[in-house]
Amino acid sequence: MYIYDEIDQRLVDERVTQFRGQTRRFLAGELSEDDFRALRLRNGLYIQRYAPMLRVAIPYGLLSATQLRKLAQIARTYDRGYAHFSTRQNMQFNWPKLEDVPDILAELATVQMHAIQTSGNCVRNITTDHYAGVASDEIVDSFVWCEVLRQWSTFNPEFTYLPRKFKIAVNGSQSDRVAVQVHDIGLHALRNADGEVGFRVLVGGGLGRTPIIGHVIREFLPWQHLLTYLDAVLRVYNRYGRRDNLNRARIKILVKERTPEVFRKEVEAEWEHLKDGPATLIAEEITRIERRFTRPHYQKLDPLASGYVLALARDKAFANWVGRNVHSHKVPGYAAVTLSLKKTGVPPGDVTAEQMDAIADLADRYSFGELRVSHEQNLILADVRLSELHDLWRKARALGLATPNIGLLTNIICCPGGDFCSLANAKSIPVAEAIQRRFDDLDYLHDIGELDLNISGCMNACGHHHVGHIGILGVDKQGAEFYQISIGGAQGNDASLGKVLGPSVSQAEVPDVIEKLIDLYLSRRDSEEERFVDLVRRIGIEPFKEHVYGIRHQAAADRSRQLEAA
Amino acid sequence: MAFVIKQRQIAADNWKLLKPAADGSSTAVASTGDIIVPLAFWLEQREALLSRAGRLGVWLDSHEEPGAIASDFDRFGVIAVNFPKFGDGRGFSIARLLRERYGYQGELRAIGEVGRDHLFFMARCGFDSFLLRDAEDPEQALTAFDDFSDAYQASVERPLPLFRRRFLASPDGVESS
Numbered sequence: 001m002y003i004y005d006e007i008d009q010r011l012v013d014e015r016v017t018q019f020r021g022q023t024r025r026f027l028a029g030e031l032s033e034d035d036f037r038a039l040r041l042r043n044g045l046y047i048q049r050y051a052p053m054l055r056v057a058i059p060y061g062l063l064s065a066t067q068l069r070k071l072a073q074i075a076r077t078y079d080r081g082y083a084h085f086s087t088r089q090n091m092q093f094n095w096p097k098l099e100d101v102p103d104i105l106a107e108l109a110t111v112q113m114h115a116i117q118t119s120g121n122c123v124r125n126i127t128t129d130h131y132a133g134v135a136s137d138e139i140v141d142s143f144v145w146c147e148v149l150r151q152w153s154t155f156n157p158e159f160t161y162l163p164r165k166f167k168i169a170v171n172g173s174q175s176d177r178v179a180v181q182v183h184d185i186g187l188h189a190l191r192n193a194d195g196e197v198g199f200r201v202l203v204g205g206g207l208g209r210t211p212i213i214g215h216v217i218r219e220f221l222p223w224q225h226l227l228t229y230l231d232a233v234l235r236v237y238n239r240y241g242r243r244d245n246l247n248r249a250r251i252k253i254l255v256k257e258r259t260p261e262v263f264r265k266e267v268e269a270e271w272e273h274l275k276d277g278p279a280t281l282i283a284e285e286i287t288r289i290e291r292r293f294t295r296p297h298y299q300k301l302d303p304l305a306s307g308y309v310l311a312l313a314r315d316k317a318f319a320n321w322v323g324r325n326v327h328s329h330k331v332p333g334y335a336a337v338t339l340s341l342k343k344t345g346v347p348p349g350d351v352t353a354e355q356m357d358a359i360a361d362l363a364d365r366y367s368f369g370e371l372r373v374s375h376e377q378n379l380i381l382a383d384v385r386l387s388e389l390h391d392l393w394r395k396a397r398a399l400g401l402a403t404p405n406i407g408l409l410t411n412i413i414c415c416p417g418g419d420f421c422s423l424a425n426a427k428s429i430p431v432a433e434a435i436q437r438r439f440d441d442l443d444y445l446h447d448i449g450e451l452d453l454n455i456s457g458c459m460n461a462c463g464h465h466h467v468g469h470i471g472i473l474g475v476d477k478q479g480a481e482f483y484q485i486s487i488g489g490a491q492g493n494d495a496s497l498g499k500v501l502g503p504s505v506s507q508a509e510v511p512d513v514i515e516k517l518i519d520l521y522l523s524r525r526d527s528e529e530e531r532f533v534d535l536v537r538r539i540g541i542e543p544f545k546e547h548v549y550g551i552r553h554q555a556a557a558d559r560s561r562q563l564e565a566a
Numbered sequence: 567m568a569f570v571i572k573q574r575q576i577a578a579d580n581w582k583l584l585k586p587a588a589d590g591s592s593t594a595v596a597s598t599g600d601i602i603v604p605l606a607f608w609l610e611q612r613e614a615l616l617s618r619a620g621r622l623g624v625w626l627d628s629h630e631e632p633g634a635i636a637s638d639f640d641r642f643g644v645i646a647v648n649f650p651k652f653g654d655g656r657g658f659s660i661a662r663l664l665r666e667r668y669g670y671q672g673e674l675r676a677i678g679e680v681g682r683d684h685l686f687f688m689a690r691c692g693f694d695s696f697l698l699r700d701a702e703d704p705e706q707a708l709t710a711f712d713d714f715s716d717a718y719q720a721s722v723e724r725p726l727p728l729f730r731r732r733f734l735a736s737p738d739g740v741e742s743s
Contacts, residue, residue: 007716010715010716011715011717011718014714014715015714018713018714022683034652035652035681035683038652038653039683121653121655151718151728152718154718155717155718155719156719157686157687157688157691157717157719157721158655158658158659158691159655159658160655160658160687161653161654161658227727235659238655238656238658238659239656239659243654243656273667277720278720278726279719281729282730284733284737285729285732285733288729288732
């Protein structure tokens with residue numbers, strides 16, 4: 001964990017006081033609805049369909065057991081005993097009272113937490129790899145760089161009223177586990193020939209209404225220049241990004257309209273003035289931040305702990321779970337464990353206060369009192385001894401957190417959708433549940449293999465449907481909730497955007513469509529190694545389309561095309 | 567008499583803000599008195615404006631280029647930057663450019679939708695004068711400058727970011743807290 005110093009703490013405390021004043025002025029009628037909206041949003045407070053929603057920042061997804069217990073206490077005291085992990089590694093409370101929010105923020109501040117810039121048109125929570133610090137393919141520890149950026153972005157005076165929200169992701173490993181290509185800015189850490197750290201800078205990627213893969217505008221930015229270069233990008237965006245149309249206001253539209261090359265030149269020209277200025281980073285600061293992170297004290301362990309190997313051989317259910325939910329660790333004898341929040345029948349990403357307390361105990365007992373939130377809405381215990389995996393598994397299973405489905409079809413990424421969110425066109429949680437029920441047979445699920453299924457309740461794409469191998473998007477069709485299915489999307493180093501399969505379908509039809517897609521995949525894959533998305537890339541979407549909509553539909557479509565041509 | 571916030575105090579103010587007519591054309595300008603004219607007026611009527619008796623200021627709208635007046639700073643008693651909407655943050659960048667790139671040292675005034683909760687950020691970007699929008703309580707607004715007692719970033723108010731100030735305070739990296 002990064003441990004606040006006196007100034008970090010003071011700023012968070014002062015924010016609580018500031019927001020208490022803003023809330024008081026609003027309730028007293030001194031602040032208009034519109035103005036308060038802009039102010040409360042940059043403090044994570046939405047007014048939702050049924051109640052306010054408060055989004056609490058979990059900077060770069062790193063959380064201590066103490067913090068999780070505090071979140072549990074808040075869920076019990078101020079909410080209905082549960083909360084939701086979002087796809088941006090944050091936590092959302094769905095039922096707080098507006099007038100209680102200053103008190104909730106004060107509670108959060110006691111454990112070095114806040115809701116600063118979790119919404120609004122400003123730089124949002126910086127996201128990163130949930131295996132940062134433990135991955136064997138690590139280039140840099142991205143947590144350190146995320147904290148550098150957290151400080152740079154917090155109350156940045158110039159970039160506090162941007163045209164639109166701004167999302168930055170940092171990837172510190174060889175493989176991209178943060179989707180750098182679909183962020184406003186994606187930073188991919190690299191080392192040059194001399195071993196010096198720098199970043200490949202991508203801009204203008206994003207999902208939402210206009211999904212675009214980001215453009216590389218700098219192949220290697222030496223780390224010293226990180227902040228001045230970001231200042232240049234943000235300044236160009238702040239000054240020239242569109243403010244006339246909310247749907248055209250993201251940086252991706254500016255980059256597209258100007259072309260990536262022209263945009264790059266403008267940034268470079270701006271940077272010429274800022275480069276080597278006072279905001280140029282110094283090694284002492286990076287070291288200082290590194291030292292403020294607590295680190296696990298790893299033991300020298302036998303990498304083949306005998307009990308663990310025996311348990312794997314004897315216990316098939318345990319071995320299944322290890323196969324799916326346990327990830328390798330750079331230190332011998334340790335592993336990273338994913339606690340699945342995707343049990344069938346529970347909305348993806350939801351946890352109860354009791355589970356939070358129990359998970360905090362697991363983190364204390366097995367993983368140095370820390371955990372991480374993944375953008376797939378699961379929790380990771382990153383530093384578990386192999387010899388203790390079996391114990392941990394039994395306890396996690398008793399808590400309903402050991403569904404062995406990481407990377408599989410039922411590990412659905414899903415936004416809160418129309419059940420909670422006022423932006424949504426359609427519900428998403430019941431769709432996720434119907435699919436999970438249809439594919440509840442674990443053997444079948446494992447046979448299907450790796451498959452990312454992502455659901456968004458509207459085109460804002462909080463559920464990342466564009467980059468799901470199968471993506472489901474809620475749409476409004478003359479007042480009724482329908483679902484558009486796309487296939488062939490992917491996150492990671494070979495990110496791609498899914499293609500729409502055909503006409504949208506009703507909620508009841510969704511599981512059937514998914515099943516048909518899976519049928520065709522199982523009959524056409526060349527081996528178990530060929531994943532669903534690989535097959536889509538090999539044979540294209542036409543065979544899937546035919547299989548789902550049938551020949552009759554094809555004939556009808558052909559007829560209408562002929563009529564149009566005539 | 568109108569008032570503005572200047573040097574963190576409520577001060578009487580004589581500047582008259584001129585706005586372009588609805589069709590964008592210049593309106594008649596009185597020959598005396600202190601006036602702040604739109605950028606377009608300045609560019610079109612430079613000589614006439616300079617031969618007036620009163621003092622002269624210019625204001626930039628949020629889409630306008632601060633570079634357009636960079637060589638004329640000594641002509642102006644004040645430069646103002648307009649915030650047409652509560653959420654339009656372009657003026658923050660314009661202020662930094664005027665101060666940091668073009669070296670403007672005179673009075674820099676925020677006008678338009680200037681509310682209490684903007685003041686702290688505006689001051690950090692280089693504004694030292696604030697014409698509050700209607701309905702803002704000026705006494706209340708004065709407290710906004712103390713909302714936060716420190717800041718991480720480099721700014722016009724404090725050119726050194728916190729990390730450099732920390733380093734200067736303890737170059738060996740030993741922290742007091």
